[in-house]
Amino acid sequence: MAAEYPYDEDRGEGGETKCKNIVTDPIRGLKICADTGEVIGEDIIGTESDVKAYTPEERQQKTHYGGPLKYSHHYMGVEASLEHPRDHGPKGLKQKKIMSRRLIRSSRPLTSMDKNLQTALSMINEVASRLGMPEIVVEDASKIYREAMEKGLTRGRSIESIVSASLYAASRLHGLPHSLTDIIKAMKGNVDAETRREVARSYRLLVRDLSIRIPVRRPENFVYTIANALALPESVAIEAIKIIDQARRKGLTAGKDPGGLAGAAVYLAALKQGIRKTQKEIAQVVGVTEVTIRNRYKEIAQALGIEEEVEK
DNA sequence: AAGACGAAAGTGGTTGA
C-alpha cells in the first residue's frame, strides 16, 4: 500500500554519467552537472523547458499550465462528475449498463468524500500554479492527498492543512526549494504560528503514515534557484557549488540550514567574480534572514581563506 | 542613504534523560 514515488532515491550520487556531482535546477526541471554546468537530463517530465523565469511573478505568468493534458486523467472520477452533472438521479439508471466505468461513477451523487477531494485538488492546482510549481508536483501532491484520504488521515483535519502538507511533501520529493511558509502564504495570504504548527504536524503525519521517503535537503539544489532568481551567470552557480563542497569537507555544513548555506556560497561566488548582490536579496530568495547569510558567509570565507582580495 | 557588520535577546524545533 505504500505509494511508489519515482524520486525517493534521489540522493544516489553515482549516476550513469561520468558526472559525480549532480544537482537540480528545479525551475527549469533539469539535472545538471555541478562541475561543468552541463545538462545531464530532465528531472521533471512534462515541464516545458522553454520557460525561463527569474522571479516568482514572472514564473507565474510564463509557466503554461494545463499544457499537455496527459496528466488530466489524475482527476478521473471527480472531473467526470463535473462534466456530467445531469446524469445524476434515477433517470440515468438505464444508461448505466452501457456506460464506461468512468461514467458510472459520475452518475451517482457526489459523496462527501468526492466533494472533499474536488475542493482539495483544485486547491492544490491553484496554490501550485501561484508558486510556479511544475505539473509533476501537482500530480504527486494530488496522489498524496488521495492516499491520505483513503487512509482516513484527512478526517478531523482541515482540508487546507492536508493540502499544504501534500504540496510540501511533493515539492520536497522533487527537491524544490519552497518552504512550508511559502506554501501556506500562497494559499491563505498570511501565516500565523498556529496554522504553521498544524500544517507541520500534518506533514509529519503524511510522511510517516504513507511511508514517503523524503530526500535530504542539499544546499546544492538551492543554488540554481538563487542564480535564476537573481539573474546571475552560470559561472557563479558553478563556483558556488564548489564552495559548498569545500565547506562540507571542512565540516561547516552539518546541521545548518541548506538555504542559508547556499545563499552564502552564492554571495561569495558572485563577489569573487566581481558581482555585487546584497545579502538581503539573496536571503529573501532562500527564505532566511540576512543575518544567517552573513554568519554562513563569514564562517566559510574564514575557513577557506577567501577573505583576502575578494573584489577589485 | 544603503549596505554590511556584530551583539544581544527571543523563538521554535530537536534530542536525550
Next chain:
DNA sequence: TCAACAACTTTCGTCTT
C-alpha cells in the same frame, strides 16, 4: 514529558561604501 541545546530570527547601534 520536560529541560537543555543549537540554529535561526528580530532588533538595533555602529561602521563602511
